[in-house]
Amino acid sequence: MEEISDKECRGGGRLKDEQNDELNKLIEIAGERLAFSGRTIVLTGAGVSKESGIPTFRDTDGIWQKYKPEELATREAFMANPTRVWKWYRDRALSVREKKPNPAHYALVELEALLPHFLLITQNIDNLHRRAGSKEIVELHGNIERFKCFEHSHPYELSSWGDEPPICHCGSLIRPDVVWFGEPLPQAELECAFAETEKCEVFLSIGTSAVVKPAGLLPYIAKRYSAFLIEINIEESEITEITDIFLRGKAAELLPKVVELSLIHI
């Protein structure tokens, strides 16, 4: 009995070694492709912030499991009960502010400094890419640290979160500058994301299920325009079958390795 479990154990160990070798090879190829890329797009989703302690959209412990999105993250919800929606965002924003960027966010800062024509497109609203130091960012779904008025989108500087939404100089209530369910994405950001994706040589998708559209369409556009498509995710997503390289694992662990290996070629 002992002998069998020992064998099984060694067999399991060998399989793991082989899987690690395979992953390391793929990481090397990804690093090399990035190093020689003339135009690079990185698309991030909630998974990139997971190791910072922010739940993803579809996690079982995710924020949306506890609340119905249509009750809180919509224009109708805000009109019906602005205080409730404001307080929910206040709690989320204050919780996010306590979190720190993780090694995946910092690896992207490094990659931006190394590569020509680098653009980071994010679906995240947590502001962690900016806090880490990324510069060229397109925020497709807004930013929880930014504010505008409900009626006219006048920008607003919030000094501190209170219990009620403040009032804009035009008389309208202030809301977080994030894209709510049923709202269109910001036009300029969307156009930029699609135009740049059409031109890129390497497209790196990190920690997104690619279920939320139109952001989830970007990897398909990249592929249609012949980009080399790399994905980092802990599990297969909608786009895995069209990727050239799929790196299975945590962004905070794999991305620093990819960047380290691309450095060898630069």
Ligand code: NAD
């Ligand atoms: P999603 O929850 O639909 O998908 C998350 C993806 O990340 C999944 O494919 C999952 O397998 C993967 N993942 C989880 N942990 C990972 C890790 N450690 N490393 C690598 N991958 C990991 O999220 P989405 O695709 O970004 O779309 C959800 C929407 O919800 C977006 O619109 C986004 O704005 C919003 N959202 C944002 C935040 C944030 O700002 N941090 C958090 C939750 C949701």
